[in-house]
Amino acid sequence: MLWSWGANSHGQLGLCYVNEQVEKPTKINIDFHGNKVKQIACGGGHTLLLDTEGKLYSCGWNNNLQTATEKEVNSFERTWRLSGIVFTNIACGWDFSCGVTDDNFLFVWGSNYYGQLGLPRNEFPDSIKPIRLQVNACEVSMGLRHTAIVNSKGEVWITGCGKHGQLGLGSDKLSSDRFVKVVITGKITHVACGQRHTVSWSSDEKALYVWGDNKHGQLLLQKDKYPKIFSPQKIDIDVRQNVKKLLSGWSNVLLWLEDGTLLAWGRNNYGQLATDQTVVAGQRINIKLPEGRHIKDVAIGSEHALCLATDNTIWAWGWNEHANTGINATQLHISKPTLVPFNIESNFTITQLYCGSAHNFIVIEEDS
């Protein structure tokens, strides 16, 4: 079962209506032909859903063809244009999208205005219907105006807007409309694109590689000394274990480690780092759920985050103007992990959670 809440200005919640916001987790009455939800990806105002058979559905804002549907829809519709293709992974940027196929190729669609789909601007329109790229992609992340992929060799390839250094291709290559390899010595396993920056994790070197805008310390570097960097900078944060997830909001980053530790850094003006302390650039915050709860999953929006605990509770923090955390909207900022009010029957378990800019989804399954 699928539930959603938060901003709904373009029907991105899949609830069959458009309004400014939905303040509480609300059940979506939909059946995916008997299949379960495998993955959800959320953009600025649109949503993609992948079922367990690899079939794709979408809803929400379609001004740049980012949903791959004929029209803009406010309930999940099958993307018939991509029927017959089995996807294993999906991602959304602000107004563009992609899917990785079961044979590791990349389909892209939506806005290519900044070359963020890796298609030559002089040969393609600004908004593009799904097209298959000869790009081998294992991991993929899409930001506001750029896209990064990791291939099977652990290389990062990147395309789109690089004005602030977010491509990491040096200070003389500030945009690209095709995928270009980023020069990194380590083998990369995780990559995350933010508004104007990129962060990645090298599993063999157990280090971060970061590049782009550092205005809010999102690269873990001193702001004054490094306002922007145009080539990957290696940062050893003394973590000697594997990474479960590396996620980026617009200007804040979450790093979830194998032992359950959740680290955060970057901008904190709305409580994005789950603390009301003043955070200096370069400082990492260790986010802990109350009463020693363990983290089962974590998701990040533009300026808020959601965390699923192993005791079937959801915790949220950050910007809350649209009740995007699911907590009473009279609280504009939530500066510590706070329980999202949600009643769940005892024989059901929350299995997945996802965030878009300011909208959220959770998947709930009946215990077998």
Place this chain on the structure above:
Amino acid sequence: MTIFHDEIEIEDFDYDEEDEMYYYPCPCGDRFQISKEELMAGEEVATCPSCSLVVKVIYDLEKFKAEYEEIVRDDTDKETVKV
């Protein structure tokens, strides 16, 4: 004093020629917007119709005005040629 969510250079906004508006993504999922007319009048605050966040538009008013006047002049010239 206005607290700006961000400061964005004018060239980072997307311009819609039909409605003569400049747009930049807002973290709420909608877009900050400001009209060409407002910019010509020296306004520098772009607002979002769906939330309370605002951004400051970084631009040079004189240059902005001059560029538009040039475009208008070019258009007029073209029309003259057509006739």
